[in-house]
Amino acid sequence: MDEKYAIDLEHVVRIYKRDEFEVRALDDVTIQIPAGRFVAIMGPSGSGKTTMLNLIAGIDHATTGRVAVGGEEITGMKERDLASWRARHIGLVFQFYNLIPVLTAFENVELPLLLTRLSKAERRSHVETALRVVNLADRMDHYPRQLSGGQEQRVAIARAIVADPTIIVADEPTGDLDAKSAEEILGLLVDLNRQFHKTIVMVTHDPRAERYVDTVYRLDKGLLVGTEPGRRGAPAEAAATSA
Amino acid sequence: MKYAVLVFKNLFRSKRRTILTVLSIAVSLFIFSALVSVPTVANQILSDTASSTRIAAHNKAGLAYSIPVAYRQRIVAIPHVEAAMTQSWFGGVYHELYDQFPNFAVDHEQIEKVYSDWAISPESIEQFKKIRTACLVGAETMKRFHLHVGQQIQLKGSIYNFNVTLQIVGVLGGKAPPTFLLFRRDYLEEAAGRPGFVSMIWVKVDKPENVPQVIAAIDEGFANSSAETLSESESAFIGGFMQSYRTIFRMAEILGFIVVLTIGLVAANTAAMSIRERRGEIAVMRSIGFTSRTILSLLLSESLVIGLLGGLLGCGSAFIVLKLFAVGTGSMGPMSSIRMPPLVLAETLIASALIGVFSALGPAVSAARRNIVDALRMVA
Numbered sequence: 001m002d003e004k005y006a007i008d009l010e011h012v013v014r015i016y017k018r019d020e021f022e023v024r025a026l027d028d029v030t031i032q033i034p035a036g037r038f039v040a041i042m043g044p045s046g047s048g049k050t051t052m053l054n055l056i057a058g059i060d061h062a063t064t065g066r067v068a069v070g071g072e073e074i075t076g077m078k079e080r081d082l083a084s085w086r087a088r089h090i091g092l093v094f095q096f097y098n099l100i101p102v103l104t105a106f107e108n109v110e111l112p113l114l115l116t117r118l119s120k121a122e123r124r125s126h127v128e129t130a131l132r133v134v135n136l137a138d139r140m141d142h143y144p145r146q147l148s149g150g151q152e153q154r155v156a157i158a159r160a161i162v163a164d165p166t167i168i169v170a171d172e173p174t175g176d177l178d179a180k181s182a183e184e185i186l187g188l189l190v191d192l193n194r195q196f197h198k199t200i201v202m203v204t205h206d207p208r209a210e211r212y213v214d215t216v217y218r219l220d221k222g223l224l225v226g227t228e229p230g231r232r233g234a235p236a237e238a239a240a241t242s243a
Numbered sequence: 244m245k246y247a248v249l250v251f252k253n254l255f256r257s258k259r260r261t262i263l264t265v266l267s268i269a270v271s272l273f274i275f276s277a278l279v280s281v282p283t284v285a286n287q288i289l290s291d292t293a294s295s296t297r298i299a300a301h302n303k304a305g306l307a308y309s310i311p312v313a314y315r316q317r318i319v320a321i322p323h324v325e326a327a328m329t330q331s332w333f334g335g336v337y338h339e340l341y342d343q344f345p346n347f348a349v350d351h352e353q354i355e356k357v358y359s360d361w362a363i364s365p366e367s368i369e370q371f372k373k374i375r376t377a378c379l380v381g382a383e384t385m386k387r388f389h390l391h392v393g394q395q396i397q398l399k400g401s402i403y404n405f406n407v408t409l410q411i412v413g414v415l416g417g418k419a420p421p422t423f424l425l426f427r428r429d430y431l432e433e434a435a436g437r438p439g440f441v442s443m444i445w446v447k448v449d450k451p452e453n454v455p456q457v458i459a460a461i462d463e464g465f466a467n468s469s470a471e472t473l474s475e476s477e478s479a480f481i482g483g484f485m486q487s488y489r490t491i492f493r494m495a496e497i498l499g500f501i502v503v504l505t506i507g508l509v510a511a512n513t514a515a516m517s518i519r520e521r522r523g524e525i526a527v528m529r530s531i532g533f534t535s536r537t538i539l540s541l542l543l544s545e546s547l548v549i550g551l552l553g554g555l556l557g558c559g560s561a562f563i564v565l566k567l568f569a570v571g572t573g574s575m576g577p578m579s580s581i582r583m584p585p586l587v588l589a590e591t592l593i594a595s596a597l598i599g600v601f602s603a604l605g606p607a608v609s610a611a612r613r614n615i616v617d618a619l620r621m622v623a
């Protein structure tokens with residue numbers, strides 16, 4: 001395993017068993033993503049995109065193969081260790097935002113910080129910073145139902161970045177948004193990648209996303225069928241990692 | 244403590260459901276704590292008399308049979324006996340049949356020796372000894388009929404075919420049964436034509452450890468006579484009366500537990516529903532890095548708070564109701580003095596905490612352990 005890769009999947013297979021059926025959601029996938037990249041995973045429905053993301057985020061386990069994230073092998077980690085590993089290294093963004101409805105924007109963003117040793121004042125300043133980054137500082141006390149879809153997703157992004165994770169993992173973050181909001185979210189992710197050097201892995205169906213990313217990985221029926229540079233212009237070594 | 248906000252906000256997620264759950268737990272624990280308080284009264288009375296140095300000597304054939312008044316002299320002569328007082332059931336009715344309270348005729352010379360713990364003032368005792376028609380009345384009966392010291396009252400005979408006219412000279416307090424009325428036996432004797440028999444004799448012994456020995460001496464002394472005696476310690480005597488309530492007490496306790504159990508099941512159903520609705524959110528929190536254990540403690544804290552709120556509300560109102568009830572009526576005899584003992588209060592709160600925790604335990608454990616990916620798939 002190589003330290004310089006933020007994400008390193010080697011011969012990863014994920015098989016789901018349903019009754020007597022077996023689904024090979026991922027079939028011998030090997031991908032290396034260097035730190036600081038913004039990459040997209042694309043492919044038809046059921047091709048294994050979410051499965052791959054879940055493995056990277058440490059909320060699912062590979063059936064065989066090895067998964068290393070941030071130079072740390074997470075393949076055999078115990079559930080408890082994995083939970084605190086996620087808290088430190090992964091920021092998750094979902095298609096349907098998945099904010100907690102009974103908590104305000106502020107409290108939703110504060111959630112990951114409850115798992116840290118930060119004081120109340122420190123938590124407050126981190127949350128405020130995160131909400132400023134997503135340009136929602138004025139909506140701190142709003143509940144999710146009082147926000148638009150785009151705003152909810154920005155709160156979710158603030159929640160994903162507030163604990164300063166090494167990697168942001170987003171599953172169709174624009175899938176439920178109108179074109180304008182989608183552009184805003186993509187722009188925001190680009191900023192996070194450029195300004196804060198976050199490694200971002202995003203699953204998307206959105207062809208426009210290609211313009212924003214360094215690399216596009218294409219999956220089909222659990223197989224990695226293509227690796228292409230995004231139109232943003234990939235740095236030189238991106239090409240070298242393509243299989 | 245930083246998690247308190249989470250617990251609090253989740254309790255307010257569905258205000259109506261939370262309030263209804265709290266109320267149903269409160270009602271069940273109201274019933275539970277009130278029912279469980281009932282037997283404790285009996286236990287209280289028994290423990291009050293546990294170290295008593297009094298003996299009740301009555302006819303072996305039963306309380307309905309009398310014993311000769313002359314037995315008193317022989318009992319007083321037994322070693323360790325300090326005093327003995329005869330007592331006769333008059334069974335008089337004050338106004339109407341439903342207005343009853345226990346009334347007895349007793350030895351006016353002996354009462355303060357045998358019942359030194361009844362807080363009768365020296366002046367009252369003096370009057371009781373001086374006036375032949377004097378009577379002493381328990382505080383509750385005084386209050387119930389708005390009686391006052393100095394007042395004359397008439398009791399209609401129900402066993403005897405004559406009435407007695409009595410003058411209230413004092414109030415019974417201390418450990419005296421609050422409904423009793425006592426008047427002088429010499430008055431009753433004369434009115435009844437000097438039959439020379441009494442219902443029973445109360446015997447005061449010098450030390451508790453001598454009680455069994457005196458009991459044996461009394462009963463042996465009257466063995467093979469025309470009226471054999473059965474003597475019992477005061478607690479055994481009162482316990483005998485309580486015996487008839489035992490079944491009711493047991494039923495009350497069992498009923499209390501059934502009510503709590505039932506509400507526990509209802510609460511479990513509610514908890515299961517409320518946790519099921521939040522499976523997606525729970526999965527999101529775990530994906531953020533919350534451990535199963537933290538999630539479990541959050542869910543259980545919520546339901547613990549609900550249980551305890553219900554418990555406080557339930558036994559708080561039972562406490563108040565019992566208190567009001569005890570003051571308001573005297574018609575229930577010994578039952579009117581039901582108070583909620585601290586033990587029942589503690590029991591009820593523990594029961595409410597258990598309802599809280601156990602009602603949510605099953606669904607909370609499975610929600611906290613559930614596969615994150617599966618749960619997320621259901622929300623997406």
Ligand SMILES: Nc1ncnc2c1ncn2[C@@H]1O[C@H](COP(=O)(O)OP(=O)(O)OP(=O)(O)O)[C@@H](O)[C@H]1O
Binds near residue numbers: 016017018043044617
């Ligand atoms: N927990 C699971 N149990 C059983 N089968 C699963 C499970 N998760 C995924 N699968 C199956 O694995 C395959 C890949 O699923 P995955 O969710 O990764 O696809 P996807 O590319 O994200 O699709 P979409 O674009 O529709 O979100 C699918 O055939 C799916 O039915």
Ligand SMILES: [Mg+2]
Binds near residue numbers: 051
């Ligand atoms: Mg998917």
